[in-house]
Amino acid sequence: MLNRRIAEILRSGKPDESLLVQGWVRTKRELKGFAFIEINDGSSLANLQVVINEDVPEYETTIKNLNTGAAIEVAGVLVASQGKGQRIELKAEKLKLYGEADPETYPLQKKRHSFEFLRTIGHLRSRTNSFGAVFRVRNACSAAIHQFFQERGFLWVHTPIITASDCEGAGELFNVTSLDLKNIPRTENQAIDYSQDFFGKPTYLTVSGQLEAEVMAMAFGNVYTFGPTFRAENSNTSRHLAEFWMVEPEMAFCDLEGDMDLAEAFLKYIFEYVLAKCPEDMEFFNQRIDNSVLATAENIINNQFERLTYTDAIKLLEKADVKFDYPVSWGLDLQSEHERYLAEQLFKKPVIVTDYPAQIKAFYMRLSDDEKTVRAMDILAPKIGEIIGGSQREERLDVLERRVIAQGMKPEDLWWYLDLRRYGTVPHAGFGLGFERLVQFMTGMGNIRDVIPFPRTPQNAEF
Amino acid sequence: MLNRRIAEILRSGKPDESLLVQGWVRTKRELKGFAFIEINDGSSLANLQVVINEDVPEYETTIKNLNTGAAIEVAGVLVASQGKGQRIELKAEKLKLYGEADPETYPLQKKRHSFEFLRTIGHLRSRTNSFGAVFRVRNACSAAIHQFFQERGFLWVHTPIITASDCEGAGELFNVTSLDLKNIPRTENQAIDYSQDFFGKPTYLTVSGQLEAEVMAMAFGNVYTFGPTFRAENSNTSRHLAEFWMVEPEMAFCDLEGDMDLAEAFLKYIFEYVLAKCPEDMEFFNQRIDNSVLATAENIINNQFERLTYTDAIKLLEKADVKFDYPVSWGLDLQSEHERYLAEQLFKKPVIVTDYPAQIKAFYMRLSDDEKTVRAMDILAPKIGEIIGGSQREERLDVLERRVIAQGMKPEDLWWYLDLRRYGTVPHAGFGLGFERLVQFMTGMGNIRDVIPFPRTPQNAEF
Numbered sequence: 001m002l003n004r005r006i007a008e009i010l011r012s013g014k015p016d017e018s019l020l021v022q023g024w025v026r027t028k029r030e031l032k033g034f035a036f037i038e039i040n041d042g043s044s045l046a047n048l049q050v051v052i053n054e055d056v057p058e059y060e061t062t063i064k065n066l067n068t069g070a071a072i073e074v075a076g077v078l079v080a081s082q083g084k085g086q087r088i089e090l091k092a093e094k095l096k097l098y099g100e101a102d103p104e105t106y107p108l109q110k111k112r113h114s115f116e117f118l119r120t121i122g123h124l125r126s127r128t129n130s131f132g133a134v135f136r137v138r139n140a141c142s143a144a145i146h147q148f149f150q151e152r153g154f155l156w157v158h159t160p161i162i163t164a165s166d167c168e169g170a171g172e173l174f175n176v177t178s179l180d181l182k183n184i185p186r187t188e189n190q191a192i193d194y195s196q197d198f199f200g201k202p203t204y205l206t207v208s209g210q211l212e213a214e215v216m217a218m219a220f221g222n223v224y225t226f227g228p229t230f231r232a233e234n235s236n237t238s239r240h241l242a243e244f245w246m247v248e249p250e251m252a253f254c255d256l257e258g259d260m261d262l263a264e265a266f267l268k269y270i271f272e273y274v275l276a277k278c279p280e281d282m283e284f285f286n287q288r289i290d291n292s293v294l295a296t297a298e299n300i301i302n303n304q305f306e307r308l309t310y311t312d313a314i315k316l317l318e319k320a321d322v323k324f325d326y327p328v329s330w331g332l333d334l335q336s337e338h339e340r341y342l343a344e345q346l347f348k349k350p351v352i353v354t355d356y357p358a359q360i361k362a363f364y365m366r367l368s369d370d371e372k373t374v375r376a377m378d379i380l381a382p383k384i385g386e387i388i389g390g391s392q393r394e395e396r397l398d399v400l401e402r403r404v405i406a407q408g409m410k411p412e413d414l415w416w417y418l419d420l421r422r423y424g425t426v427p428h429a430g431f432g433l434g435f436e437r438l439v440q441f442m443t444g445m446g447n448i449r450d451v452i453p454f455p456r457t458p459q460n461a462e463f
Numbered sequence: 464m465l466n467r468r469i470a471e472i473l474r475s476g477k478p479d480e481s482l483l484v485q486g487w488v489r490t491k492r493e494l495k496g497f498a499f500i501e502i503n504d505g506s507s508l509a510n511l512q513v514v515i516n517e518d519v520p521e522y523e524t525t526i527k528n529l530n531t532g533a534a535i536e537v538a539g540v541l542v543a544s545q546g547k548g549q550r551i552e553l554k555a556e557k558l559k560l561y562g563e564a565d566p567e568t569y570p571l572q573k574k575r576h577s578f579e580f581l582r583t584i585g586h587l588r589s590r591t592n593s594f595g596a597v598f599r600v601r602n603a604c605s606a607a608i609h610q611f612f613q614e615r616g617f618l619w620v621h622t623p624i625i626t627a628s629d630c631e632g633a634g635e636l637f638n639v640t641s642l643d644l645k646n647i648p649r650t651e652n653q654a655i656d657y658s659q660d661f662f663g664k665p666t667y668l669t670v671s672g673q674l675e676a677e678v679m680a681m682a683f684g685n686v687y688t689f690g691p692t693f694r695a696e697n698s699n700t701s702r703h704l705a706e707f708w709m710v711e712p713e714m715a716f717c718d719l720e721g722d723m724d725l726a727e728a729f730l731k732y733i734f735e736y737v738l739a740k741c742p743e744d745m746e747f748f749n750q751r752i753d754n755s756v757l758a759t760a761e762n763i764i765n766n767q768f769e770r771l772t773y774t775d776a777i778k779l780l781e782k783a784d785v786k787f788d789y790p791v792s793w794g795l796d797l798q799s800e801h802e803r804y805l806a807e808q809l810f811k812k813p814v815i816v817t818d819y820p821a822q823i824k825a826f827y828m829r830l831s832d833d834e835k836t837v838r839a840m841d842i843l844a845p846k847i848g849e850i851i852g853g854s855q856r857e858e859r860l861d862v863l864e865r866r867v868i869a870q871g872m873k874p875e876d877l878w879w880y881l882d883l884r885r886y887g888t889v890p891h892a893g894f895g896l897g898f899e900r901l902v903q904f905m906t907g908m909g910n911i912r913d914v915i916p917f918p919r920t921p922q923n924a925e926f
Contacts, residue, residue, distance in 0.1 A: 022716040024887050042683030071887040099888030106886050123879035126682035139618040146609050155602040160917045161691050162706055164924040176637050178695040199924040219589035220505030228624050232641040243625050253485040416586035423569050424487050424534040425562030454623040461627040461662040
């Protein structure tokens with residue numbers, strides 16, 4: 001008998017079809033001589049309703065154990081449902097109980113649980129409606145990202161997680177070492193004896209794959225990374241993770257305009273893809289989590305993003321009839337409140353701010369002829385603020401060396417990165433997207449810990 | 464003018480089409496009054512031949528600088544090629560030199576370089592034919608993996624990189640810490656004061672996402688991981704990396720037979736996909752790297768994999784008319800020479816060996832009724848040996864607890880993993896594929912350091 005998944009049955013199952021379903025009980029309603037069981041197999045938000053009559057041979061022995069969380073297999077025939085809420089239901093003919101879930105101890109009973117509580121049972125929370133929807137949407141976002149880039153001939157490149165360079169100056173790095181922490185070996189002059197460490201020198205968890213992605217772009221033209229990155233930042237907020245996934249495309253022969261075009265097409269594509277693949281989950285978020293989620297998605301998809309320079313943005317902010325907590329002045333970075341004002345109040349759609357002051361941006365961004373600004377861009381979206389940050393890269397060896405030195409770094413530590421400018425350099429550009437921020441944005445989930453299966457945050461590496 | 468990539472031009476470009484090409488010079492041949500330039504943009508192994516006549520305005524000033532490695536842009540018209548080796552070539556009308564590459568210092572000149580040498584210039588080696596082909600095939604393998612699973616409704620799940628559990632007992636773990644290694648804080652009794660570490664306890668880089676994938680399979684049915692994993696094993700061999708990518712599908716309601724069926728379909732799918740997407744690169748490997756590569760791919764695709772038990776495999780090895788270096792005896796693990804004998808000599812196709820002795824396999828594998836073997840399977844392929852290892856998992860709480868304890872682990876450290884058996888447990892199974900081994904297998908590359916962009920090995924974390 002054909003084993004089918006519930007999403008597919010609910011979509012296209014027809015009365016009189018015989019099939020086999022496997023999943024977990026969500027609810028049970030016992031009536032006289034029969035019972036309704038709602039089962040879920042993770043393929044969709046909606047459950048399949050199963051009707052089990054007492055004529056089913058296993059009814060008497062198993063019905064008392066078909067509690068929330070139990071794993072069962074049902075063979076039966078689809079019938080048109082007479083109840084409300086579903087088109088079709090399964091009339092059981094044969095029943096198998098795989099694993100029980102004791103209602104006295106199983107933590108997921110049929111009531112609403114707080115997200116805080118569910119974080120303490122991270123190994124079970126995916127069995128709830130909310131987290132089921134989150135991780136289906138997360139998967140759809142991931143698949144959309146790969147499909148977008150693969151369709152356009154970009155290569156997925158796997159940049160290293162363990163790195164010996166801390167040259168982005170992010171500062172908050174995790175150490176990676178095979179040394180025995182209880183007994184760190186020392187040299188004669190009491191320095192750490194890194195010759196005994198696995199890599200023979202200090203190593204860290206990467207904060208970005210960009211520099212290595214640039215290497216690959218200089219050979220393949222268009223590439224992207226999609227992998228984990230790390231920040232040992234002691235921030236206990238709803239927007240920070242110590243371990244998070246990042247997407248970083250990099251394009252040779254591309255300037256900031258091409259970069260913005262790609263980023264805008266990319267965001268629209270992902271939202272369209274997820275709306276098409278997970279309409280039911282997205283509807284759920286809109287109803288239960290944040291009732292602006294669908295409108296925001298439509299806003300992204302249907303609007304041409306506004307593009308303006310940082311300098312113009314500052315002028316608009318200075319004129320704004322709003323009292324900001326943080327000062328607005330040319331040379332200062334935009335704060336979240338400023339970004340949200342631009343996207344939500346003023347333009348009411350995504351805004352791309354370009355050409356930021358050089359001193360508040362990274363050394364690798366291309367210096368403009370004014371020598372004051374760099375060809376950077378941030379995409380600010382309504383409801384969340386900055387979602388993408390990118391730039392055209394400095395491709396001129398002399399300018400890059402100058403900026404490396406100005407920021408207190410040693411050119412020799414970046415010898416290979418500088419070599420890219422020495423041999424066959426080209427204008428190139430790229431951007432970074434924090435993947436969990438995107439999933440937060442898409443689902444309306446308030447806390448970033450609730451959009452990654454096993455969040456890593458200060459004092460928490462459980463599961 | 465339309466900017467087109469070389470792979471596409473070579474495939475479908477037609478005479479008289481006007482277009483723009485951007486890439487890097489591979490070779491230059493100057494003749495009287497004109498020159499042939501071969502340019503490559505990373506989209507294909509083959510170069511596009513460009514003919515530049517001295518009538519082109521930029522000819523005189525730039526021709527001397529169009530050396531190997533230089534980045535250029537050419538606008539022109541396609542013409543049928545009169546030379547051998549290409550169907551079509553580009554007649555230049557306009558020329559732009561972006562970045563030179565000084566022939567005195569640029570390390571990649573038009574001669575054969577050893578892979579050892581190229582590893583020292585990891586930031587440039589992707590610009591060679593061999594590494595261009597390797598990373599295009601690597602990307603195609605990656606895309607195939609996602610497509611295979613997404614088509615079948617599997618969710619891609621991102622399991623954590625930083626983990627507090629070392630319960631797989633692999634032993635060779637990298638420490639992850641935010642403590643200052645120069646000055647590790649101590650408690651009163653001189654133990655490490657982990658309360659000051661980022662996560663409040665010892666943490667490591669993961670060796671596998673399987674246990675967390677099982678969590679997700681118990682909610683979504685079918686899931687897979689595809690991400691980096693780590694081993695601090697001091698092995699300086701051509702088959703070991705400290706950082707490598709792994710694919711780990713996990714399926715609820717699945718036994719070992721279903722697991723083997725999936726694994727076999729999976730391998731065939733990937734090989735078919737790569738042959739279809741990268742025929743030219745695969746031909747290159749077959750000609751230049753290992754002349755059995757295409758035959759091996761066909762062998763995988765066209766043969767039903769042989770399935771036999773470990774016990775039967777031992778019997779066959781004992782009868783074999785071959786002198787092995789390592790002993791063959793029930794209870795000992797199969798060595799590479801035994802695996803290769805089975806796959807290459809005896810069956811001449813991939814072999815799946817099942818039901819290994821419990822004592823040589825991991826605690827989470829399902830114990831069979833004989834209490835001596837577990838429902839494990841390894842896929843052994845001609846030329847490479849073990850390529851996939853998997854098992855049906857132990858879903859019975861009591862048996863799993865017994866095995867955890869027998870292996871010297873504490874059940875309380877695995878509380879959440881055991882909970883999966885306490886609440887709605889089901890038969891489930893999965894496997895692991897070492898991604899770089901697969902790419903090695905596919906390309907015939909002898910050293911695993913040459914199939915990952917930036918290899919991490921003992922004493923080496925360069926770039």
